[in-house]
Amino acid sequence: MAIKTEDYIKYLTEKVVAYMDLPPEVRKEQRSLHRSVRDPWHVRWFGLVPLSVAMWWRQRKRKKEHPSP
Structure with a gap:
């Protein structure tokens, strides 16, 4: 079951917009949390x-x- 190009672009756009709507402090906290969990x-x-x-x-x-x- 392949994703159509339009649906994929819509999904990516939603993800980017949701990320950009977060306050900078929350984004920074998420990045530091992700780095601490990394192998x-x-x-x-x-x-x-x-x-x-x-x-x-x-x-x-x-x-x-x-x-x-």
Whole structure:
């Protein structure tokens, strides 16, 4: 089910107008809230690969510090 071009433009226009009608303080607060919820840059750019490498590296260091008998 595709959206027709006219309907899409109407939807975007409504969103932009609703955003512009908000007071600047509210817009600023929404932006700062969105930034605080965002994932770290390395996760956004590279996905879960950096996280998995970091977990592997920490596990490796722990095994070196406390070798099992």
